[in-house]
Amino acid sequence: GAGVSQSPSNKVTEKGKDVELRCDPISGHTALYWYRQSLGQGLEFLIYFQGNSAPDKSGLPSDRFSAERTGGSVSTLTIQRTQQEDSAVYLCASRLSGGADTQYFGPGTRLTVL
Amino acid sequence: GESVGLHLPTLSVQEGDNSIINCAYSNSASDYFIWYKQESGKGPQFIIDIRSNMDKRQGQRVTVLLNKTVKHLSLQIAATQPGDSAVYFCAENINFNKFYFGSGTKLNVKP
Numbered sequence: 001g002a003g004v005s006q007s008p009s010n011k012v013t014e015k016g017k018d019v020e021l022r023c024d025p026i027s028g029h030t031a032l033y034w035y036r037q038s039l040g041q042g043l044e045f046l047i048y049f050q051g052n053s054a055p056d057k058s059g060l061p062s063d064r065f066s067a068e069r070t071g072g073s074v075s076t077l078t079i080q081r082t083q084q085e086d087s088a089v090y091l092c093a094s095r096l097s098g099g100a101d102t103q104y105f106g107p108g109t110r111l112t113v114l
Numbered sequence: 115g116e117s118v119g120l121h122l123p124t125l126s127v128q129e130g131d132n133s134i135i136n137c138a139y140s141n142s143a144s145d146y147f148i149w150y151k152q153e154s155g156k157g158p159q160f161i162i163d164i165r166s167n168m169d170k171r172q173g174q175r176v177t178v179l180l181n182k183t184v185k186h187l188s189l190q191i192a193a194t195q196p197g198d199s200a201v202y203f204c205a206e207n208i209n210f211n212k213f214y215f216g217s218g219t220k221l222n223v224k225p
Contacts, residue, residue, distance in 0.1 A: 035215075106157050
């Protein structure tokens with residue numbers, strides 16, 4: 001079956017521009033996560049959606065970052081006024097429920113801010 | 115935030131040998147742990163998980179050990195193969211919500 005997909009796979013933008021990153025989770029998965037991974041580093045939690053509950057935004061690094069999940073499926077991570085330090089791989093993961101299920105990751109979007 | 119760290123950033127092993135990758139976690143309330151494998155240019159891939167009410171779990175060629183007394187987690191890979199070369203992350207989870215990841219260990223398998 002289809003896994004988690006993300007688009008675009010690569011995004012190069014200029015400092016100060018806004019970007020939108022898309023995540024299509026596995027169908028039927030109620031939980032969705034966004035992470036950021038800098039080169040050679042671990043995964044930094046950004047935001048977590050679970051069903052219809054209010055998202056956990058505690059990992060968003062600044063108010064330039066926002067995310068939404070429409071209809072409990074597709075999610076978009078938006079970064080406004082991008083900075084060079086925003087350059088990283090942004091990973092999305094989905095999970096069947098909030099229980100002891102593993103996350104399934106997408107391939108990520110590599111963002112480069114010039 | 116939570117702290118999940120790895121003892122060895124890079125591990126080199128000979129093909130056929132067993133590998134052991136270690137991880138320390140800081141929150142004694144963590145109740146679910148996962149090991150992930152990440153190959154270059156790809157997202158992390160699930161390897162094996164373990165709940166806090168267990169101290170050992172085995173999969174195909176992999177074993178995860180959990181020592182809650184010292185808050186330590188390890189991943190053992192038997193008969194390591196070149197295809198096992200990757201970065202390995204441990205992750206901890208509290209109340210089945212957010213996951214906290216360590217910085218990763220790079221495993222190099224020498225032929």
